[in-house]
Amino acid sequence: MKVNDHLQTTNARIYAAGDICMKWKFTHAADAAARIVIQNALFLGRKKLSALTVPWCTYTDPEIAHVGLSEREARERGVALDSFIKRMSEVDRAIADGETEGFVKVHARKGSAHSLRACSAS
Numbered sequence: 001m002k003v004n005d006h007l008q009t010t011n012a013r014i015y016a017a018g019d020i021c022m023k024w025k026f027t028h029a030a031d032a033a034a035r036i037v038i039q040n041a042l043f044l045g046r047k048k049l050s051a052l053t054v055p056w057c058t059y060t061d062p063e064i065a066h067v068g069l070s071e072r073e074a075r076e077r078g079v080a081l082d083s084f085i086k087r088m089s090e091v092d093r094a095i096a097d098g099e100t101e102g103f104v105k106v107h108a109r110k111g112s113a114h115s116l117r118a119c120s121a122s
């Protein structure tokens with residue numbers, strides 16, 4: 001089913017949320033969309049699906065987690081990036097927990113992340 005960013009179907013008085021209309025087919029995504037529908041349909045809201053920041057995690061070992069634009073999505077939108085990598089083997093808490101495999105990679109709009117630069121250099 002097709003919906004616009006306010007989750008209205010082609011009949012503006014009929015809304016949809018969840019698996020039937022969204023690319024993210026997950027329980028919490030359906031829940032977040034249903035909250036938008038309730039606000040827009042019942043309380044004259046103008047909430048947008050595109051305003052959601054949807055995190056995801058894949059339960060491999062180590063896990064893969066992600067939030068925000070991916071490197072590829074940023075490239076496709078023409079957003080120049082500064083990228084920072086911190087290996088878990090350099091993080092005190094990870095060393096204490098014996099969980100030193102893997103890394104964190106943070107992308108920020110080019111020139112916008114002075115504190116991250118300092119953090120990644122330490």
Ligand SMILES: Cc1cc2nc3c(=O)[nH]c(=O)nc-3n(C[C@H](O)[C@H](O)[C@H](O)COP(=O)(O)OP(=O)(O)OC[C@H]3O[C@@H](n4cnc5c(N)ncnc54)[C@H](O)[C@@H]3O)c2cc1C
Nearest residue numbers: 017018019020021022024025026027028029030031033034
């Ligand atoms: C095997 C499996 C495992 C999953 N595991 C996960 C997971 O680990 N984590 C996660 O986040 N998501 C998981 N999902 C996805 C998650 O279940 C869905 O994204 C979520 O249930 C979508 O919610 P929904 O309300 O859009 O749809 P649904 O939960 O499918 O609800 C739709 C409801 O509409 C009813 N219905 C259908 N037709 C009609 C009709 N004509 N009249 C009245 N009622 C009707 C149905 O009976 C159903 O109750 C899994 C899905 C499956 C199938």
